[in-house]
Amino acid sequence: MVATAIVERTASGVYGGVEPDAAWRDEVLRLAEERDAVILAHNYQLPEIQDIAHHTGDSLALSRIAAQSDARTIIFCGVHFMAETAKILSPEKTVLIPDERAGCSLADSITGAQLREWKAQHPGAVVVSYVNTTAEVKAETDICCTSSNAVDVVRSIPADREVLFCPDQFLGAHVKRETGRENLHIWAGECHVHAGINGPELAERAAANPDADLFIHPECGCATSALYLSGEGIVPAEKVKILSTGDMITAARSTNARKVLVATEVGMLHQLRKAAPEIDFRAVNDRASCTYMKMITPAALLRCVRDGLDEVHVDLETARRARGAVQRMIEIGQPGGGE
Numbered sequence: 170m171v172a173t174a175i176v177e178r179t180a181s182g183v184y185g186g187v188e189p190d191a192a193w194r195d196e197v198l199r200l201a202e203e204r205d206a207v208i209l210a211h212n213y214q215l216p217e218i219q220d221i222a223h224h225t226g227d228s229l230a231l232s233r234i235a236a237q238s239d240a241r242t243i244i245f246c247g248v249h250f251m252a253e254t255a256k257i258l259s260p261e262k263t264v265l266i267p268d269e270r271a272g273c274s275l276a277d278s279i280t281g282a283q284l285r286e287w288k289a290q291h292p293g294a295v296v297v298s299y300v301n302t303t304a305e306v307k308a309e310t311d312i313c314c315t316s317s318n319a320v321d322v323v324r325s326i327p328a329d330r331e332v333l334f335c336p337d338q339f340l341g342a343h344v345k346r347e348t349g350r351e352n353l354h355i356w357a358g359e360c361h362v363h364a365g366i367n368g369p370e371l372a373e374r375a376a377a378n379p380d381a382d383l384f385i386h387p388e389c390g391c392a393t394s395a396l397y398l399s400g401e402g403i404v405p406a407e408k409v410k411i412l413s414t415g416d417m418i419t420a421a422r423s424t425n426a427r428k429v430l431v432a433t434e435v436g437m438l439h440q441l442r443k444a445a446p447e448i449d450f451r452a453v454n455d456r457a458s459c460t461y462m463k464m465i466t467p468a469a470l471l472r473c474v475r476d477g478l479d480e481v482h483v484d485l486e487t488a489r490r491a492r493g494a495v496q497r498m499i500e501i502g503q504p505g506g507g508e
């Protein structure tokens with residue numbers, strides 16, 4: 170069923186239809202070895218892409234694996250800002266993304282020029298950016314953050330300093346509520362997928378499944394609205410588990426619940442079902458699917474590994490400044506295995 174859908178989707182696309190069968194798998198892995206490449210897949214990728222990858226995970230974990238790997242080439246199956254982050258952390262390696270058009274509505278909601286203008290309006294403010302940003306925005310940033318460490322990052326900043334938080338307005342609102350900080354300004358960016366995970370639907374699904382746990386995984390912007398709404402008490406607090414990727418897999422293996430509602434992009438269900446096949450995992454909303462993530466098709470991956478396209482470039486000075494923002498985040502606290 171899934172394979173048919175992929176063939177239909179790619180048949181009309183730029184790269185033609187490719188069946189993700191055993192021959193495709195063998196060819197991709199053979200070409201990857203020939204190219205001395207490691208294939209990394211984000212948790213929101215199509216199941217076939219997750220299954221063929223050498224490693225799956227969230228964007229930051231994958232970037233770290235990329236940096237530690239001996240492979241000369243990184244093939245990043247995710248969206249463009251994630252591949253850029255891998256390049257920032259491994260400037261000496263060749264980083265490829267199977268389709269450079271795989272963008273991110275959240276990362277695209279603020280440009281480097283817009284951030285420079287915002288900074289000019291708030292001289293002396295500290296800029297905190299969610300990792301879902303372009304290399305250019307990271308280069309203008311003081312400290313990056315993930316959904317799991319955003320509160321700690323903001324708390325590390327002296328109380329009298331203004332903070333500019335971008336680009337995710339839901340994560341920003343969550344941080345503002347948790348820290349009680351009035352001098353935190355929030356950029357009005359958002360991920361289009363979060364619209365599929367709204368308050369009434371979250372409350373209704375939780376009420377209809379009183380025995381189910383509710384896993385919220387806000388790593389990518391897609392579920393930061395759920396993070397915010399759960400803090401507002403829209404669902405019973407004892408049912409809500411806000412988890413990083415690694416913790417979500419661990420919780421899936423250890424929970425006593427037989428049913429789990431998952432508030433995140435639907436791709437995450439694949440890893441959860443593999444980790445705990447006996448549990449009934451259900452998406453809070455089946456439509457919470459990222460079209461950009463799904464642009465990395467089996468055909469696009471085959472083309473990438475065969476032709477060495479599309480290569481991701483970040484100029485050295487931008488990479489150096491962006492790396493500083495990521496490293497400051499790591500110094501403040503490990504991103505908790507999260508994003």
Ligand code: SF4
Nearest residue numbers: 273274360389390459
């Ligand atoms: S789910 Fe949202 S935040 Fe994540 S890559 Fe897609 S558009 Fe960007």
